Amino acid sequence: MDVSLRYREAWEGFWRETSGTPGEAIWDCDPSLASIPHSELLLPHADASLPVVDLGCGNGTQTRYLATRFARAIGVDLSDAAIALARRADTAGTAEFEQLNLVDRDAVRALRDRTGDTNVYMRAVIHQSEPQDRTAVAEAVAELLGVRGRAFVAELTSASRAVLQQASAGPDGPPEKLRRVFDHGLKPAGAEDEEVPGLLRAAGLTILASGDTVLAQTEQLPDGTRIDLPARWFVLARA
Template identity: 75%
Template sequence: MGVSQRYRSAWEGFWSATSDTPGEAIWDADPSLSSVPHGELLLPHADASLPVADLGCGNGTQTRYLATRFVQGIGVDLSHAAIAHARRADPDGVAEYAQLDLADPEAVAALHERIGDTNVYMRAVIHQSEAEARPAVAAAVATLVGERGRAFVAELTPASKAVLQQVAQGPDGPPEKLRRVLDHGLKPASATEEEVPRLLRAAGLTTLASGETALAQTERLPDGTRVELPARWFVLAGAPAGD
């Protein structure tokens, strides 16, 4: 099981072509715009003495911040090239990084066996995953949180497509950061409005809190306005033992 070779290659290609310059990836926003406010939503529900796993960590920008708020931080990503970026960006070893296919239940279970119940941070992973892999990605969150962990999941809504289309329709076409996403065959905001909460419920996750937000990007409109993509966030708990 796991993701398709096409999908795996798309992400390896993207991260292999990305430099170590912070913010080169369109979603690589400063933690002050991402994991800092998201952490404030998660922490009231979470046990900070448990680790935190950043799923789809990319170059580890958010992982490194989260590792300062929990006893331990681990970033995982499908792409080996992304993990190499994250390790280069963290010479002091603030966090740990590992390659992981979230759609591989055995690999996810092995991580849980190694680190135990963990808090989870997952920003914008389900929406761009292959449709057939999305249930497994949601199930990976449930496996990792177990009984004691809590998860923060933020996913783009279909309204983000309209924003991205607006960004792409500039006089020179899509700006460089968005063009790189599209050129590598990645498809943002492809999940439907109700698909994400349905998948989370089906995985056995209980919503403790939720709301609407916008995920800050590193690209700007011609007038200098930061691109922000409409999203929904969820703070989640796993099922108690015996359920």
């Protein structure tokens, strides 16, 4: 299986036009607003001596933090341009980065064969995947976990659409960072609320813990407050 050419080119185009400046991508928030609190939710359930794979790592900001909490951190992304940015930003060599298409089951299995059981960190990947690919993304999480791994998955809820509409309602339309997302044909908050836990369970995953949260963005609403997108998080194991 493969993602559509449109989807692949949308992400390559986005990351090719990104310089790597921290926060330039709207979701590239500081780890204190993402992987740090998320790790605190995952680690009580996880073996930190196992590697962690950051699915949809982008330019690697969160992966570099995860490398300080787990024995080994591997960031993977569909986009070659994103992986190039991540490697360039990781001047200390704290993490590993490689291109991976989560819809390619053979490639996911090959990564699992190289790493053994792994923990997984995935922030906001299912919601923007094309509908026909979401099952494969959830199955990739399950494949990588094996028996001993645990996953942290956070996905936008439908309530985030109203926030995005509010952010776009200013006289000049969407702010610059959000406009870039739309201009590249990327579609945030595409999954329905019950779709995500249903996909995870259908992939053979058990929900160990879950809760409501927000995913902090690096852009502001028209009134100057930070855009925080409503989301739900899950800690998962293989059933």
